[in-house]
Amino acid sequence: MSDLFSINKTSFNGVAALQIRRRECTALVSLLGGQVMSFQPTGERPVLWHNPDLVWAPGEPLRQGIPVCWPWFGDLRKNPPAVQASIAGLIGGQATQAHGIARSANWVLQSADEHDEFTEICLVLESAPDGIALSARYRFGTQLSCELITENTGGTAFTLSMALHSYFPVSDIDAVNIDGLDSCHYVDALSNWSQHQQAGSVAFSEETDRLYQDTPPELTLVDRGWRRRIRLNAPGSRSTVVWNPWIDKSQRLSQFGPESYRSMVCIETARVLDDVFTVAPGEQSSLQLTITSTSSDDS
Numbered sequence: 001m002s003d004l005f006s007i008n009k010t011s012f013n014g015v016a017a018l019q020i021r022r023r024e025c026t027a028l029v030s031l032l033g034g035q036v037m038s039f040q041p042t043g044e045r046p047v048l049w050h051n052p053d054l055v056w057a058p059g060e061p062l063r064q065g066i067p068v069c070w071p072w073f074g075d076l077r078k079n080p081p082a083v084q085a086s087i088a089g090l091i092g093g094q095a096t097q098a099h100g101i102a103r104s105a106n107w108v109l110q111s112a113d114e115h116d117e118f119t120e121i122c123l124v125l126e127s128a129p130d131g132i133a134l135s136a137r138y139r140f141g142t143q144l145s146c147e148l149i150t151e152n153t154g155g156t157a158f159t160l161s162m163a164l165h166s167y168f169p170v171s172d173i174d175a176v177n178i179d180g181l182d183s184c185h186y187v188d189a190l191s192n193w194s195q196h197q198q199a200g201s202v203a204f205s206e207e208t209d210r211l212y213q214d215t216p217p218e219l220t221l222v223d224r225g226w227r228r229r230i231r232l233n234a235p236g237s238r239s240t241v242v243w244n245p246w247i248d249k250s251q252r253l254s255q256f257g258p259e260s261y262r263s264m265v266c267i268e269t270a271r272v273l274d275d276v277f278t279v280a281p282g283e284q285s286s287l288q289l290t291i292t293s294t295s296s297d298d299s
């Protein structure tokens with residue numbers, strides 16, 4: 001392997017991980033949850049949020065980077081009946097935890113390859129339920145690309161929800177907006193799942209937990225404090241969850257500092273509500289996300 005690239009096994013908080021280094025970036029991938037934990041283009045700020053209060057305990061997900069919510073998003077009981085029925089068939093009565101099973105399960109490294117423009121890591125969810133498989137392909141270069149592939153290895157079609165639950169760092173929650181959601185309808189999870197319509201860009205002044213529908217393929221997190229834009233490109237997703245726990249919920253969350261809500265926001269590339277997806281026997285479905293960070297001065 002050349003000096004310009006390296007992929008090393010490491011661990012943090014007792015969790016097995018892969019450290020990726022190349023000319024264009026550094027990154028960390030956790031084998032617990034199969035999630036990207038950090039991604040930093042060379043000479044730039046981190047693109048994913050670093051959680052200073054992250055302390056992992058067995059069975060707990062990692063609240064940092066890009067947790068994988070699969071094969072359902074959020075509270076299963078809030079999912080469409082087709083998702084609930086499919087999960088009952090695949091997993092049965094143990095389907096109680098929020099955001100599914102993948103984010104607190106072990107994943108296995110399937111391949112790691114160096115290319116001229118990126119390093120590619122492929123992981124597979126260990127011990128997936130019978131009839132279903134999940135793999136992740138991550139590419140690290142000047143951008144971060146994520147692809148989650150759900151495969152139906154059984155004999156019955158299923159319908160699922162999912163999300164790439166990305167945590168982004170911000171200079172201050174008062175100094176950011178999300179562009180691209182103007183006039184999208186959303187469900188407010190904090191107001192009895194009532195329907196609303198977005199006017200203008202999204203700003204934050206209170207706890208926010210919204211499921212946006214019919215969202216465009218590209219959204220932008222605009223950070224005026226750091227003069228930075230983070231672009232999320234997700235052509236296969238028509239739904240996006242926007243979350244910030246704000247003051248009270250920050251105090252109740254595990255692995256979360258009371259002031260951390262000021263330094264992060266989640267923009268979750270999703271397949272939820274009427275955007276859930278069905279996979280026939282022998283077929284696959286893929287969710288892709290490419291994240292690009294640029295200075296506001298040159299975008």
Ligand SMILES: O=P(O)(O)OC[C@H]1O[C@H](O)[C@H](O)[C@@H](O)[C@@H]1O
Nearest residue numbers: 074098099189209241242243266
């Ligand atoms: O605390 P977690 O299970 O990691 O979930 C964190 C958050 O994820 C999503 O954004 C949901 O819409 C929120 O309702 C939830 O609070």
